[in-house]
Amino acid sequence: MSKFDYFNFHDGSWDTEFVAHAKKFTKEETIALCVKENDWKFDREHCNGNLHRKPTIDDVIERTVRWYPKVPEFCDIDSDNGCYSYCKKGERGSFPVWVIEFEQLRV
Numbered sequence: 001m002s003k004f005d006y007f008n009f010h011d012g013s014w015d016t017e018f019v020a021h022a023k024k025f026t027k028e029e030t031i032a033l034c035v036k037e038n039d040w041k042f043d044r045e046h047c048n049g050n051l052h053r054k055p056t057i058d059d060v061i062e063r064t065v066r067w068y069p070k071v072p073e074f075c076d077i078d079s080d081n082g083c084y085s086y087c088k089k090g091e092r093g094s095f096p097v098w099v100i101e102f103e104q105l106r107v
Contacts, residue, residue, distance in 0.1 A: 004065065004084060004095070006033055015041075015102060019065065019084075022096035027060045030098040041102070051105040059100050066094040 006020035018034040025033065034055055035042065041051045069082045087094050 004067070004097075006030070006037070008038070009084075017102060018100045019063075020098045022062060022098050025098065027057055027098055030060055030100065031055050031057070034100050051102060052107065053105055055100045055105060059104055060098050061101070063097055063099050064089045064091070064094045065097045066091055 004021050005024060006018070008015040009017045009019050015038070018030070018038065020030040020033060031054075038051070042054060064087055065084050066087045067082060067084055071080075071083050072085065089096075
């Protein structure tokens with residue numbers, strides 16, 4: 001099984017999504033982890049608290065991720081260490097994940 005549990009995906013500057021392994025966590029557990037790991041983003045008093053609401057089951061979507069030992073060009077990050085990124089379902093080394101997009105929580 002993958003060493004991947006959960007973490008925030010980012011675009012190089014900002015966190016864009018919370019991603020959790022779908023075979024290790026339920027949708028409900030993913031929501032709880034997202035809120036716990038990103039609590040300051042929900043804090044309106046905090047200077048960076050920019051999420052207006054907490055996620056619900058309707059905000060959790062399923063996607064597929066895999067580990068890329070060499071960072072693919074489409075990731076547009078400068079690293080020699082590899083990275084996790086989205087891929088097609090069934091691709092070698094892929095696994096399902098639950099995704100909560102932060103942009104959806106700003107509305």
